[in-house]
Amino acid sequence: MKSIYDLNYDQMKEFAQDCGWKPFRGQQIFEWLYRKRVDSFEEMSNLSKETRDLLQQEFAINPLMLVKKQTAKDGTTKFLFQTEDGALLESVLMYFDYGRSVCVSSQVGCNMGCAFCASGLTKKKRNLTSAEMVAQVMYVQKELDKQEERLSHIVVMGTGEPFDNYDNVMNFLSTINHDRGLAIGARHITISTCGIVPMIYRFADAKYQYNLAISLHAPNNTLRDQLMPVNHAYPLDTLMEAIRYYCSKNNRRLTFEYILLKGINDQKQHAKQLAHLLKGLNAYVNLIPYNSVDEKKFKSVDHEEAMVFYDQLMKEGVRATIRKEHGNDIDAACGQLRIKEIRKGNGE
Numbered sequence: 001m002k003s004i005y006d007l008n009y010d011q012m013k014e015f016a017q018d019c020g021w022k023p024f025r026g027q028q029i030f031e032w033l034y035r036k037r038v039d040s041f042e043e044m045s046n047l048s049k050e051t052r053d054l055l056q057q058e059f060a061i062n063p064l065m066l067v068k069k070q071t072a073k074d075g076t077t078k079f080l081f082q083t084e085d086g087a088l089l090e091s092v093l094m095y096f097d098y099g100r101s102v103c104v105s106s107q108v109g110c111n112m113g114c115a116f117c118a119s120g121l122t123k124k125k126r127n128l129t130s131a132e133m134v135a136q137v138m139y140v141q142k143e144l145d146k147q148e149e150r151l152s153h154i155v156v157m158g159t160g161e162p163f164d165n166y167d168n169v170m171n172f173l174s175t176i177n178h179d180r181g182l183a184i185g186a187r188h189i190t191i192s193t194c195g196i197v198p199m200i201y202r203f204a205d206a207k208y209q210y211n212l213a214i215s216l217h218a219p220n221n222t223l224r225d226q227l228m229p230v231n232h233a234y235p236l237d238t239l240m241e242a243i244r245y246y247c248s249k250n251n252r253r254l255t256f257e258y259i260l261l262k263g264i265n266d267q268k269q270h271a272k273q274l275a276h277l278l279k280g281l282n283a284y285v286n287l288i289p290y291n292s293v294d295e296k297k298f299k300s301v302d303h304e305e306a307m308v309f310y311d312q313l314m315k316e317g318v319r320a321t322i323r324k325e326h327g328n329d330i331d332a333a334c335g336q337l338r339i340k341e342i343r344k345g346n347g348e
Contacts, residue, residue, distance in 0.1 A: 003131035004059035099152030107160025127165040133172040163199035204246035219273035254283040275316030284319035
């Protein structure tokens with residue numbers, strides 16, 4: 001059954017209109033779902049019984065079931081969900097000084113095949129619906145409600161390539177961002193892409209206020225070809241042209257994500273190449289310590305090695321940060337818990 005989370009605000013009002021209801025009915029339903037965060041239509045007490053019955057016939061609310069939850073010493077919490085068709089997906093709640101952030105998955109599996117990533121160990125089975133992405137956020141927010149806290153940031157950086165599921169991702173974000181929904185500001189929402197060039201152009205032309213992050217991880221084509229198969233389709237010169245177009249259309253600072261892999265992409269010459277590649281852009285580099293994955297051969301750098309790379313970038317005039325590690329004592333790497341559960345025969 002279709003989940004009502006699939007309807008954004010405008011679609012909800014349209015549905016109400018199609019049912020012959022008063023114009024404000026769609027707004028009421030939307031606010032029950034996202035402001036009061038009800039779990040059933042029966043709780044929508046200012047709607048008539050007929051209205052509630054019709055909603056019950058037409059829609060489910062939550063399309064996900066929690067399978068497993070892991071909480072690290074630092075509070076980082078990983079949620080493993082199952083969809084109605086038996087697929088598994090993950091979300092991660094992270095605690096920062098500036099607020100509470102949830103990392104959302106956009107696909108079941110991933111076809112991008114990045115050499116270092118657990119998400120690509122299983123191929124993409126399908127795109128997640130808008131409702132399945134909304135449900136990840138709603139589950140986490142309801143957990144935070146118990147502590148009288150609220151989500152402040154959304155990152156679409158979990159399993160899957162968001163720009164390979166563009167329409168559903170944008171529909172999901174319109175609900176989460178809407179001021180009658182969870183009202184998470186566009187500047188607090190980040191979408192990460194490994195570089196699907198046509199969709200970067202489309203995103204640029206739409207002039208969304210969401211933040212854009214580029215998963216780069218290599219400063220030259222030879223190395224990026226080895227690490228990220230997407231580079232064969234959209235090599236760095238093509239990708240950088242699209243990024244410069246985006247920058248010309250949107251006065252927004254870009255983030256480049258760069259996982260430091262010991263002995264692979266972490267040398268001083270790599271930092272110099274990276275600085276040259278990003279010259280002139282309003283951007284910064286988020287250096288990410290690698291979370292080891294059993295099936296992968298890569299190792300993470302230690303803090304001192306990360307600082308050498310960081311210092312070289314700063315010397316070259318590129319702003320950078322080293323991401324604080326989260327959830328070291330749980331299956332923190334993207335897709336890791338999901339893969340373990342699949343291998344136990346508990347899903348998909």
